[in-house]
Amino acid sequence: MTKSLRRRHLQIWSAWAVLFPAGIIIAWLSVPKQPVQKLLQPEEKIALPVVLKKMEKENFAVAIRSNADTTQLQLEWINKTVLTYPTATVYLADQNNNNIDKARLTGRIEARGAYYFPLDSKLFSHHALEGGKVRFILFDFIHQQIIDSVKL
Numbered sequence: 001m002t003k004s005l006r007r008r009h010l011q012i013w014s015a016w017a018v019l020f021p022a023g024i025i026i027a028w029l030s031v032p033k034q035p036v037q038k039l040l041q042p043e044e045k046i047a048l049p050v051v052l053k054k055m056e057k058e059n060f061a062v063a064i065r066s067n068a069d070t071t072q073l074q075l076e077w078i079n080k081t082v083l084t085y086p087t088a089t090v091y092l093a094d095q096n097n098n099n100i101d102k103a104r105l106t107g108r109i110e111a112r113g114a115y116y117f118p119l120d121s122k123l124f125s126h127h128a129l130e131g132g133k134v135r136f137i138l139f140d141f142i143h144q145q146i147i148d149s150v151k152l
Contacts, residue, residue: 045116048074053134053152059083062136062150064119073119075136079112085140085147086110090117095133098146103137 001009048065052073055062063076077090088110091103107117138147 045074047076047114047116048072055150055152057148057150062152064134064152065116071121073121075106075117075119077107077109077115077117079109079115082112083110085143087140087142088147089139089141091137091139092119093135093137093149095135095151097135098137100137100139100146106136109138 048067050066050068050070052064052066052070054064059079059081061076061078061080063078065074065076066072075090087108089108090106091100092106093100093103097103106119107115109115134152136150136152138149139145140147
């Protein structure tokens, strides 16, 4: 090895001696910090106190709830068993309407448990609730089929 090659070799290894630790430290500092208490599931909602209408079937129970002065309405959907359709959504429809395109999406349900969805109080009246004009459709959007419907 010649004198110039030895000098070049020393320069390259000296540069690597500085660059390797600096690269390791920069890579370690660039790793993002994980949030401490971030849940991947949405927060569980609290049921409103007054039950206006309730209907129970073999696999699920449906209720319309409100607060004391009926300014807020809420759909309570309780799955008693595990759904066989993992892509089930709940739609609000007219009494005789089977067309999902004209229905209003309320929310998605998955496993066993209680689900709470806010309802627009402008769409509902006590007359509609007492007359049984409220209908919810359980729809599987992957297979494009109606699973069940509930008239309240």
